Structure formats: structure tokens, C-alpha cells
Amino acid sequence: MTVVVMKEGATVREISTVLKKVESLGYRPHLSNGNGRTSIGLVGSGVAVSTEDILALPGVADVAPVAKPFKLGSREFRSAPTEVAAGSVVIGGEKIIMMAGPCSVESHEQTMTIAESVASSGGHILRGGAFKPRTSPYSFRGLGKAGLEILAEARRRTGLPIVTEVLSAHDVDLVCEYADIIQLGARNMQNFALLDELGRLTKPILLKRGLMSTIEELLMSAEYILAGGNPNVILCERGIRSFEKYTRNTLDISAVPILKRLSHLPVIVDPSHATGQRDLVAPVARAAIAAGADGLIVETHNDPDNALSDGDQSLTLPQFEQLMTDLRPIAAALGRSM
Amino acid sequence: MTVVVMKEGATVREISTVLKKVESLGYRPHLSNGNGRTSIGLVGSGVAVSTEDILALPGVADVAPVAKPFKLGSREFRSAPTEVAAGSVVIGGEKIIMMAGPCSVESHEQTMTIAESVASSGGHILRGGAFKPRTSPYSFRGLGKAGLEILAEARRRTGLPIVTEVLSAHDVDLVCEYADIIQLGARNMQNFALLDELGRLTKPILLKRGLMSTIEELLMSAEYILAGGNPNVILCERGIRSFEKYTRNTLDISAVPILKRLSHLPVIVDPSHATGQRDLVAPVARAAIAAGADGLIVETHNDPDNALSDGDQSLTLPQFEQLMTDLRPIAAALGRSM
Amino acid sequence: MTVVVMKEGATVREISTVLKKVESLGYRPHLSNGNGRTSIGLVGSGVAVSTEDILALPGVADVAPVAKPFKLGSREFRSAPTEVAAGSVVIGGEKIIMMAGPCSVESHEQTMTIAESVASSGGHILRGGAFKPRTSPYSFRGLGKAGLEILAEARRRTGLPIVTEVLSAHDVDLVCEYADIIQLGARNMQNFALLDELGRLTKPILLKRGLMSTIEELLMSAEYILAGGNPNVILCERGIRSFEKYTRNTLDISAVPILKRLSHLPVIVDPSHATGQRDLVAPVARAAIAAGADGLIVETHNDPDNALSDGDQSLTLPQFEQLMTDLRPIAAALGRSM
């Protein structure tokens, strides 16, 4: 893929000329702005591009190939960090964003209790599963639409935007009606049909790294969404599978700085699934912020011992409040706020 | 889960009485036959079962719990091996079944050439991808419906049943019209929505193990299909991800005898994806048969160097013919035919 | 294994009586002190212990079995953190300890330049390899004794204690003459003969986790040294092998809080080997401190591009100085100094 970088202060007319040229070559132009400059990516498969011809157009500063297999998601394509907005919350900016809530929406009361506590502890976004991916067909698979309605009610009460998972293309429209951010879970990271579907939206997508997926594969899956036209992708490291069995998964902490270097997309970390153990969540959460993550997604529960799923790894509500307190000086050490 | 095992020669009436009892307790009865006996599994979540009450019914031999997390797929549930029929071909019986063909259906001519060669070499089933899962959104993603039509034409010409992959619930009906066996690929092994969909069919499903899925998770995914009502599941070991990079994946050869021990479902091996290298396919194929696999699925191509996908791991047509010859004495050593 | 815990303020005579009793039962008593209490472990295989008999001895507070497979290294055996002294430097206390220096000692000049810079940047211990484990027999394998002498000279000049690796039992005495801490490398973590040898010393041992080793296996290897009589073991997480290939290894950040919970031994992290890339060292180092590590061991070089080994992952001297600056507020956020 090739990117045309315009000069600072290039005029609308100059940009428009480049867009027409790009279309005439058979490509779909992909516009992005950052650091006061406009870039135009040549998406799709058109005819061979003459660098000289394009450089000769007024307002063009540079014509550069994107060498990486991921194009639209790469730093080569867009050097400025992408900020994704969910309601009034911005992910990928200066502020560390905390998403918290139960693994599963279990009941109205449980969800309201947790949501209010998340809000009062200073959390920014409410997480909660209405459609649950479960290894066993015999396990609790979520409340479905009723769960989404409970989440919407919690948003009304607390003002917290909602992130919740979608499991199939069939449910995308329904989930879209309720969610502020749609989560694509680790087991669906290479569900290419669903990625295509999410690329047709503008709603932010929280894309979790697969247990078995390399960093490059995560960026390639993000590329599906970006190439479909949805620029609002948040990457999430949540642990990979290794031989070590003390933890549920092995958090790949290095993935945080690598993803930030390779891509302009925001990166968050899920310390709950990464460790699978409540008392490891806080140290791993601190590590994630120290490594440069833009936020965290943490499971919290008012009664973890009786949770319908993932109780072992859920923080109690006071533990989450304590975590918020503990993270602030770490964030400050990196020049960020919470 | 509980299984009611009927006495040998139990009458239809006796079986019917048990079925009604099971339904009255709030369960969905799941009938299966093997070794001259009928068993009835109690699927779903009804009220607590009194073993004594059921043992008291006429014709009942035993009431047994299934301890494993996979139930319908376990040897405890059904001790006799399941035989899955695709057209006139039976997978899971005495005969070793060879599935072969191109990674992708690329053209009418390519597919006919390969199909005819597979047939004349003694292959039993034609494989070929019309919907291709690709890491990159910019790669060739298959011919779709046109590809299915080419496969159907190849079946008409050669008589070989067809196995082809489905990527989304949206395409299930379409693929069903053409395929004799529907393949669920490694990356979709835990696409639970799609597993549910395939459970509603009676068409055989070839379920590939995920790159980083445990043997138990594979059996749990099979359980989704079985619990949905489709008993025709074929398991496929195709290599897992490890640190070793000489091969594309690491074939878990031990999975073959383990799956045969834990489950009554047929087990095949894909030496092409497991190794990623043409010259490793034959030794690994021999090993798979020697370990007890019921068959193989092998990529073959008339012109691997110009294949649109997976050329490096595709056998040439003469190599496939040679492989058939090499495997016969191994099969014979295990008391099986080809 | 059983541990006898004495009452606070138990007298020397009371302790002595327990020691004799323990020996009379056929065990070797292992004394440790922490939190104002003395404990006595029963090492070896004597006769069955009567809890009642021992509880009846004066000054005995408790008699407790150690359930974990690692005994002397466990928190059950000793609840207070172990502090290991190397010269005037204490590892495992309130202060975060920084070990830095070249992968290999290459020359007198190189080592003095680096050592002086490490000291002036506030580093606490000088690392440097004189005996180098190399995958290839044709690679540079270190300066041997000449390298040790250069390290000793660097210590004289800077006052920094020295940590350096030993590869074989044959060299233990020689390395002991020069080193303040002896490093046992990842590839030798289960070299049981060498572990036995190091157990006979009192010199501190820096024990690196093997690429292929579980957390429990690391603690079992530490147990070899402790059981041999050497209580001065420092554990080091340095990355494990996974399928991800962007980094040389995958740092298991969760291992830090797990090791601190399971064991009383100090835990440090090696971000250089874990990542294999210079620009990942700082974020991963920050993460390690935030997760609770007691220190770091970092490769630094005055001219990394011409280093004889591991140049890609070595910080430049100014980068190390910057790292020290960046880590201070993180340490402070955890209530620790540097």
C-alpha cells in the first residue's frame, strides 16, 4: 500500500485533486489527519502508481509505501495516536481510562450495585457481558437482550458508557443499539466474517488479542475493521497461552510498548483474564500502566464467590476502589492522569 | 449429565416409556445406538434425577453419570465408534479415508484436473476452499458461490463427495446446498454462534482443532454440535502452535490416540497445515495413520508454485499418488484397508 | 517437611533443646529468623515426627507441615522476606537494586568505561560475563579468568559489587574468588549437579528462570541451593519461550507477584533478555518495578553496535542514566527508594 502525505497547510483544492487522481488509478482513497497534516492512503488494488506523477501534484509532500503487512493501522500510515471516543470518554489520549464491571450481567440489582460503585470509585466505562462465549454448551451463556437492557439502565443511572461483547453477526445490530463500545472477544479475533461486519460500523470496537495470536495477527485483524471503514479500534492485550499453569494465561507485557510503536491505535490491558486470580490483578494492572497502556478493563463484582462466571478473577468493589488509588501515582509517574 | 442405558433387546415401548419419563423431568432425551444397545442421554437442566426411579422402569439396564465435561462426545456416553457417512463414503470405520484437493478453488480447469487425479489415485473425498479465512483483509478470499459450483461440477464428474469450509452463519445454507461435509476451520473452533448453527444440521461437520486449543476444548466444541442435535462430527488434528519455527505448526501426534480413547467420534489428521512443507507431508501422514487416525486431509495441487494459497505445503498430483501407495502397507500393518 | 516455630523470645537453651530433639529424630535442623521468631525446619528423612512431643518442649509455639513441594524457599517456612547482602548492597529490602553492565567483558577499557558510568548513574551492582554460554561452539565464549580480573579491577575503581555467571562446577572456586554474586544462567537452571555445588557456598546466587521452566520448577531449583545450606538465593524472571516472535522471549510479568507470594526470596527481573530489543527495555523495566520486583539486571554498553554479544538489547550509557531517572517515581509510587 502507498500513502500520499500532503504538505502542512495543503488546501482543500489540492487535497481534492489528489483524491481524484487516486480514484482514477483505481484505488479507494483513505483520508486521515494528524499532526497538522493530511495523508491519503491508496486502498484496494488499482494500477501501478508512478511516484513521480503524484509528487508533481501541488501540495504533495511525500509518497511512501507502507512496508508492514498491516497498513491502515500502522504508524507509517498515521504517526499521530488515534483517539477513540465513547460518549464523553476518550481512549488513547493523555488520560488513563478504566473500564470495570462484572464478567456477566446476572441481574438488575447486581449490575446497578456494581455500576454505581465503579462510578463512585472513579471508573470511566462499565463493562458487562450479555452474550457470553463459553467453552461448554452447558454453561450459563448470558441474559442476551435482557442483559443489554440492564446495562442501558445502568448507563442512565451512572452516566458510564458501556462496553459489551458481540458473538455473531446476527446480533451486531442489537448490540449496537445498546453499546457504546462493542467488544470482540479473544476467541473471535480471527472470525473474519464478524470483523468484516464490524468494519461497516462507526461504533468503537474493543478488539481482544486471541490466546493463540501473534501481535502481527492482532494488527491484521484490526486491519479488517479499519479497511472496512471503521477507524475506531481499541487494541486489548489479555494474555496468551503458554506452558505456565500458575496463571490462567501469560500476560505479554512487552506487547504494550510494541503495539504503541507499531500502531497509532489505543492499547488497553485486561489483567483479570490475563491472570485469572484476584490477588494478581493489582500488581499486573500497575505493570500495564507503567508499560504505557492507555487503560485497563477489569472484572469487578459485588459478590465474587457467587458470580455466575469468572468469580475467581473478579475484584471486590472495595478492591477496585483501592486499585484506582494505587494506580494514580503510577499514571502520574508517566505524566498521565486518571 | 446422566445416561440411561437400556438392556439389549429393549422394546420400542420400553424405550418410549423412558423417553417420556425423561421429558417429564424437564430434560431433552438424546437417543443413540451402538453395540446393539440404546442409550438415552438427559440433555439440558431438569430436576434432580432419582436413579432408583429410573432403574425401576422396564428395560433399563443402567443409569450412569458422565464425569467428563464433554458428555455426548465421550466414550462413557457411547462406547462404539461413530461412523459418519458422506455420500457413499464412511469415515470412522475400518477403512482409512483420504480427503485431498486444493487449498482454494481457483478455477474450473484447476479443480477438474485435481479432482480427476485425486479420484484416479484412489482418494475418497475432494477438499477445496470457496470461502477462505485469511489473516490479511488484502489477500485472496476465495471464489465464494462460484467456487461451490465448481466443486459440485467436480463431484458430478468424479463421484467424490465434497468437503468445504464455512466462515459464517450467513453462508451455512448456501454451503449446505453444495457440500457433503462442512468444514469448520481452526480459527473458528470456538466461534460458538457458528457451532450452534452447525448443531442444527444433520450434514457431517469436519471440526478442526484450534491452533492453541487443548484436546478438551476441541471435544467441548464438538459437544456444541452434538448437543444441538447433529451427531455427525469428525475431529481433525491439524497442528498446534509452539515455539518451534521450522514447521508452520507442531502436529500433536499424541492427540490421535487420546481423542480415540476419550471419544467415539472419528479422528483425521491434516499433515499439510501441520507442517507447512511439502516434503514433510508424507512422513507425517504415515505417522498419523500409524498412530491410529481414521483418515487424512491433504492439500494437493496441479501447479503448487503458482497456487493462490498454501502452495508450499501442497503435494503435486504424482506425489499424492505416491503417498497413497506408501500408506497402504502402514494401514495394513494396523489391520485397516484404504 | 515440618517446621517448628519457636515462641517470641524463646531462649537459646530452649532452641538448643529443640535442635537436639530434631537431630535425635534423624533430621538436619535448618534455623531461620524472621519477624522476631526462630523457626527450625526438619531437613532430610528421619523418623516420623510426633507433633505432640515437640509441642511439649519449652518455647515451642507451633509445629507445622509445609505443603508445597518447595519447602525452605516457601512463605510457609519463613514469612519474613529474605534480604541477601552482596558487599554493602542489600537485595530484597526496601530499596530497588539496579544491576547493570555489559553482556560480555570484552576488554579492560570497555569494562571500566561502562562500570564508571553505571556507578555515576546510580547503579548498585556491576554485571558482566567472563564465561559465556553460547548456542554455537563457534561463537565468542568469554575471556574467562582474564575477564574476572577485569571485573575485579572495575570493582576496585567504582566500589560496585560484581555479579557474573558460572557455567560449570569446575569454575566455581575460581568465580567465587572474584564475584560478589554468582549467576546461574537460564540454560543451567536445571543443571542439578551445579545447583548442588552452589548449595555448598554461602556466596549469594542469582538464579535465572529457565526459558522452559515453570514458576514451581524455578522454586524447586532454588530449593536445591537452600537445601544444600546456602540461604542466599535471588530469583530472576528473564522471559519464557512462547509462540510470539516479536520479542526474544515473553516476560512473564505475573511471575513477579506470584514468586513474592509463594517465596520469601528476593525477585529481580531481566528486561534485556526478556525483550531482546533496546527500546523495549525501559517500558518493561518500569512494568517490573510496578509489579513489585526488588530490582533489575540490565545490559548496558558504551558501543552496543559493536558489542561482541547481545548488542541489540543493550542500553547505551545515557539510556541507562535516563532509565534510572524514569524508574524513581515508579519506585516511589510503591513506597520504595532507589
Next chain:
Amino acid sequence: MTVVVMKEGATVREISTVLKKVESLGYRPHLSNGNGRTSIGLVGSGVAVSTEDILALPGVADVAPVAKPFKLGSREFRSAPTEVAAGSVVIGGEKIIMMAGPCSVESHEQTMTIAESVASSGGHILRGGAFKPRTSPYSFRGLGKAGLEILAEARRRTGLPIVTEVLSAHDVDLVCEYADIIQLGARNMQNFALLDELGRLTKPILLKRGLMSTIEELLMSAEYILAGGNPNVILCERGIRSFEKYTRNTLDISAVPILKRLSHLPVIVDPSHATGQRDLVAPVARAAIAAGADGLIVETHNDPDNALSDGDQSLTLPQFEQLMTDLRPIAAALGRSM
């Protein structure tokens, strides 16, 4: 590294001239014969070699660089398979070689019983551990010298050559006195000091692949032994560590054909450690032979349930006899005998 290949029928004088030339350039010449030709490897680091000058010498057919990081072990260096002799048994020839015996030598009686049964079942070599590498310092660590003497007595009685493990350089001479083949275990595969030591012998070395070592690293460790001057190396695949936990390790079956392609050294497989389960040994053993292994090393025991180590994975003596019977037709299918 460079290899000089002599013409067929090159005279002793011609070879001698090349040897002198090689030495004069500062290299240590390494002679090998295969397929009726002599090759001379240039080992060590001499001055730059002029291909033309050497080609001009009488009797020289070719001067070729070895591109792979392993040199002396590569097929480029020596195209004919190496045959390693242990007593009258040849490993790496047409015949499949079976090594069998207990994990640990436990007693005189146990060892005689097993050895006689191995011999009468048609096994070729007796295995048995006198020095045992154990994860825990508190486990049984072998009978040491007394165990070696029992093995020697078993050899006298049965005529079977002996393979046994060495754990440290200190024991090499002692083990050498008794063993026909010295085993270097998986955990010591990168114990470079011990590899150096074994390179000084001429005794055959059975080199086991590390649990998390790549195929290339295995060949590099073999290279240490070869470069030291000992050409008698047998490679052993014994399973690597993966996320799958049904088996103790994951046998990398593809490693067999890969090693045979990359190297001229014999390759055997250890199905006992690879699987950790008695009832998986036979299918995996069949697979190994089918994949092209030159032999197997199998744990057998007269009373596995009371074995001091590895009882779960040891075949009973009748099971080993049955295995021999089952393997014969597989060997025959590959044109080999047992």
C-alpha cells in the same frame, strides 16, 4: 565453514597435501568419509580461504561453504548417514534399534529381570538411570556407581549394550567405564561445559532435545560434541513443552523427518517421556517409526506401579514384547528390519 570435497579415488598423498594446506591456513582439518569420497572440513578460524588455490590442488573435486549455523552435523558437510556403533549394535543403519529398560536402576533383581525380558523380546540396548536428574532435591536421585555396576552385570548376562545418563563433568570418567552410550538429558542439552567434555570422548553420545529447545538448537548442541572431535552423536526427540496438558510433553513428530533431512546423524524417539502415559506409548512409537526414526528408547518395568520414578509411563514387560511385535510390520512397510 568451508568443506573441501575430494574426487572419488583420491590418493592418500593428495589428501595429505590438502591437510597440510588447510593447517597452513590456520584451520584444524576435519576428515570424514562417506559414499566413497573423503571430505575435509576447515574447523576453527584461520585466514581467508582462496577457493581457486584449493581447487588447483590435485584430487580436489569441490570447495563448498556450509551455510547452516550447524556445520559438522549438516547434510551439506556429509551427505551419507552416520552410523554409530555401540558394541555390536549399529544405530542409524537399515535396522530399527530398540533401547528399553527402567527409568531408574533400583535394585539388582529388578534390573536383571527387566534386562532379560528386554533381550528375550528382541530389544537391542538396555537403558537405565544410575544418576537421575530430579526436579526436587528431596526425590530419589539414583544409585550412582552401584547402579552402574548393576547395569554392567546386566550386560554380562544379556549381551545388551548399555545406555545411561551422565549429569556432570565430574562423573564422565566413571560413567564412561561402564556405559556403551552416554545419555545427555533434556535439561542438560545446553550445558555447554558438559557438551565440551563429551566432545573429548569417542564414546557414542545420546543427545536428548531440550523441552523447549528448537530443532536448530539441538543441532547446535550436537555441533559442540562434533566440533570437540567426537563424531558419534545420536539425536533424540522426546517431546517439547506446549500448552497441552493431557500429555507430559508434546512429541514433535515432524522433527524426525526434519532432522533426517538437515543432518546425517541418527535420530531416535522417546515415546515414554513424550507422552507420560503407558497406553500412549505404543501408538506414538508406531508413529515415530512410520515417520522415519532410526530407533526408540522406551521405559519398561517389571512392576511399574511400584517404580521409584516414571512408573506411569513405563510399559510392563509383556507390553514391550507386544510393542516389538506391532512395530515389525511398520518397519517392514518402510523397508527396514528390526
